[in-house]
Amino acid sequence: MAAPTLKNCPVCHKLFLDKGYGVCNNCMQEQSETKQKILQYVQEHPGCTVAEIASALNAPMKLIKYLREHGDLVDLGAAIKYPCKKCGALIDRGTYCRACTSEFAEANQKIQQRVQSAERLSDLSKELKKDNSPKKKVKLRMHFINMNDDT
Ligand SMILES: [Zn+2]
Ligand SMILES: [Zn+2]
Structure with missing residues (x-):
């Protein structure tokens, strides 16, 4: 049990020593x-x-x-x-109420969907970046081959 603390009764707003009940003796009664x-x-x-x-x-x-x-x-x-x-x-x-609860749930779902699609987008851009690097390497290699052909 918490140590008694002096606080205002949430019901009558009188100052009282709270022994863990949360309200003063009068209000508890x-x-x-x-x-x-x-x-x-x-x-x-x-x-x-x-x-x-x-x-x-x-x-x-x-x-x-x-x-x-x-x-x-x-x-x-x-x-x-x-x-x-x-x-x-x-x-x-x-x-x-039920309507507001389901409204919140829907809004929550939309946010999650948005987060997921954002994650998908970042995954896609990561894949695109991965795709880009081999192409550059291929181009460089081709350039190298061309140079060899010239000599
Ligand atoms: Zn009270
Ligand atoms: Zn409501």
């Missing part, structure tokens, strides 16, 4: 209570949004988001919808 409430709410309202939970339970959005981002809600089996970081579509896992 509140978190475990809110977690139970949230889990119950989610079971009763499957696919609800963070905003819905916040208004229904009068729970701070920050706390719900903090729980979600740390996977606590996922651990509890809750499927809470929250906006995709790129387009804002509601998702229940990961950072981006």
